[in-house]
Amino acid sequence: MNAFVEGVRDILPAELRKRRAIYQTIREVFEANAYREVITPTLESLELYAGVEGLVDKSEMFKVVDDKGQILVLRPDLTMPIARLAASRFQDSPRPLKFSYLSSAFQSKNSQSLSLKEKTQAGVELIGSASLESDLEMILLLLKTMKKVGVAEPLIDVGHADLINEIFADLKIAEDEKNELRRLLAAKNKIGIKNYIQDIELTGDAEKVLLRLPSLFGDPKKVIKELENMPLSAETKKALKNLEELFNKLEVFESLKHITFDPMLISRHGYYTGVIFKGYAKGYSNLLASGGRYDNLTEKFGIEEAAVGFALEIENLLDYLNRTENFSDNLKKRFLIAYKDQNDLKFAYELAEDLRNAGFVTEVYNNADQEYLDFQQVDFEIYLKNDGLELKQYGGETTEIERNQKEALEYLILNKIEEWE
Incomplete structure (x- = not known):
C-alpha cells in the first residue's frame, strides 16, 4: 500500500x-x-x-x-x-x-x-x-x-x-488583445511583443510605449520619471503620482534601497x-x-x-x-543525564528538574549511544558517578564536577557551559 x-x-x-x-x-x-x-x-x-x-x-x-x-x-x-x-x-x-x-x-x-x-x-x-x-x-x-x-x-x-489597464486604455488597446499583451509584458518578452503587435492595429505612440515597457524596471524614481514622459492620460499619471509619493515616504524611512518598481507587475x-x-x-x-x-x-x-x-x-x-543559515533560532540547550548507581535515579530526576526550571530541555536516560544523542540533538551530557559528575560538551570538552553540595551543582554546570561558549 x-x-x-x-x-x-x-x-x-x-x-x-x-x-x-x-x-x-x-x-x-x-x-x-x-x-x-x-x-x-x-x-x-x-x-x-x-x-x-x-x-x-x-x-x-x-x-x-x-x-x-x-x-x-x-x-x-x-x-x-x-x-x-x-x-x-x-x-x-x-x-x-x-x-x-x-x-x-x-x-x-x-x-x-x-x-x-x-x-x-x-x-x-x-x-x-x-x-x-x-x-x-x-x-x-x-x-x-x-x-x-x-x-x-x-x-x-x-x-x-490598475496601472497596466490604465495604460491599455490610454493606448486604445482592443479588449481581445489585452490578455495576450498582459502576459507578454509580465514576462518581459520583448521579441514576443514585437511579433504580436505586427498583427494588430496600433498608433505609432502605442507601439513605442509597448516596446519600451518591458525594459522599465528597477530604480523607482527613474522608472516613474520615464513613465511620466510617455503619452499617458492624466488619470494614469495620477496613479503614478501616488506611487511616487509612496516611494518618497519610503525614502524618508531609509527603505527605498530595498524597493524596485515594476509597472508590469501582475x-x-x-x-x-x-x-x-x-x-x-x-x-x-x-x-x-x-x-x-x-x-x-x-x-x-x-x-x-x-x-x-x-x-x-x-x-x-x-x-x-x-x-x-541566517536565522538564529536561539533554541534551548539540551541535556541528557545518565547515572551509574540506581540509588542516583531520584537525584538525576531532581537535577533534571532544576535544569528545566533554568530554561533547558533535559531528559534522563541511561542507555544513550551516539546515534541516539545525534537524533535527540543533545548539546551536553551529564554522567552521575559516586563522588561527582562528568559534564561533556557534544563534540567538545569534558570536565569533572564534585557534587558534595547539590544546591551548587546547577550553578557550577551553567558556569562551565558559559565558559565553554
Whole structure:
C-alpha cells in the first residue's frame, strides 16, 4: 500500500523546532505592531470563494460535502476568511481593524510554495483605511518581519494593479488583445511583443510605449520619471503620482534601497485594486511574500471598505533560511543525564528538574549511544558517578564536577557551559 500523498509532507522534530522559533519571531513582530491574531475555520463554504476574479480556480480547491449536502472547501486563501470575519463579527467595530494570522491554506496546484498542496502562510490585514500611510505601513512591516527572521537583503518589488489597464486604455488597446499583451509584458518578452503587435492595429505612440515597457524596471524614481514622459492620460499619471509619493515616504524611512518598481507587475489574485508588491531575498529566486490593496473585496459581504495586507510564504522562507543559515533560532540547550548507581535515579530526576526550571530541555536516560544523542540533538551530557559528575560538551570538552553540595551543582554546570561558549 502506498501511504504517501503527493504534495503534502510530514514535519519532523528538527524542522518543527526551527518553525516554532520562526513562528514566535513573526508573531512577536505582528503583535508589537498591534496586529491581533485570529484563526479562521479550515473548512469554509464554497460560496465564500465563488465569483472572486483571479482568486483560485474551483478546480484547484479541495472540496468535501457535509451531512447536509453543502459543498465545503479547505480554505485555499487566508485573506477571504478574514474579509468575511471583518464584515460579520466585526461589522460595528471601530476602524481600522488590524488582524494577523499564521495558518495553512490548501490548493491542488500551488506554484508559490515549493509545489505543496498544503502551504503555511503568516500575514496581516489592515481593514478600513484607504490612506497612503497604510500602504507604507504594510511595506515597512513586511521589510521589518523579513529582516527579523533572517532575510539579510530583502527586496520588495512594487507595482500597481490598475496601472497596466490604465495604460491599455490610454493606448486604445482592443479588449481581445489585452490578455495576450498582459502576459507578454509580465514576462518581459520583448521579441514576443514585437511579433504580436505586427498583427494588430496600433498608433505609432502605442507601439513605442509597448516596446519600451518591458525594459522599465528597477530604480523607482527613474522608472516613474520615464513613465511620466510617455503619452499617458492624466488619470494614469495620477496613479503614478501616488506611487511616487509612496516611494518618497519610503525614502524618508531609509527603505527605498530595498524597493524596485515594476509597472508590469501582475498578481495572480484578481482582487487587488491598487498598490501590489512581492517580497524576495537577494540571491534567492522563489517568492517569499506577496500583498497589496484590495478595496473591493469586502463588498462581497455587503460592506465595501478599503483594505491592504500581505502574506509570507513560510515553506519558501524556511527553504531560504536552510540555504543561508541566517536565522538564529536561539533554541534551548539540551541535556541528557545518565547515572551509574540506581540509588542516583531520584537525584538525576531532581537535577533534571532544576535544569528545566533554568530554561533547558533535559531528559534522563541511561542507555544513550551516539546515534541516539545525534537524533535527540543533545548539546551536553551529564554522567552521575559516586563522588561527582562528568559534564561533556557534544563534540567538545569534558570536565569533572564534585557534587558534595547539590544546591551548587546547577550553578557550577551553567558556569562551565558559559565558559565553554
